[in-house]
Amino acid sequence: DSGVTQTPKHLITATGQRVTLRCSPRSGDLSVYWYQQSLDQGLQFLIQYYNGEERAKGNILERFSAQQFPDLHSELNLSSLELGDSALYFCASSAQRTTYNEQFFGPGTRLTVL
């Protein structure tokens, strides 16, 4: 157990819908990262938040957005869902107190868009 929690574990929804994925980082970690894992694209970095502020952005679609709250939990919002958005979504956290960056992953949310 990495100490990072994600809910829900599974999510099944229809095209055009909107969903919210939730992540709680390890105790004391300030940084949260979101990754998308699909069979054809591998593990793709989406976005990073550090202590409530957006720090880095990857190939995140405009239909996707995220935020980190004062208690450091983060939410990833996916809207106007398409079939191709079906994937495993992982959240990771790190302390980011040193130069190097050990990221610990949560168990993931499996999103299925029908």
Next chain:
Amino acid sequence: GENVEQHPSTLSVQEGDSAVIKCTYSDSASNYFPWYKQELGKRPQLIIDIRSNVGEKKDQRIAVTLNKTAKHFSLHITETQPEDSAVYFCAASVSSNYKLTFGKGTLLTVNP
């Protein structure tokens, strides 16, 4: 941006043999190189990492080597066991921005 290439995509070995997975990266500013193991349907787990000021690091049956000049790093697993079967991902990170760029993964199968 950073690009990480990983080879091979699949690797099958006999129990007790060694396994080697290789990665190359493009951004010479990258200075942190972790390896993750992912079992089917599970989260990626950090198994070992190496930093740019070190050429080699070992942890029991697992070792990682880094060649900064050639911009490549490798994972070595000795005395493989069936429970080593999983997908292994290499990654690279530049400390200034912290995001990880992953390779495509290697499916390692250890046959008993």
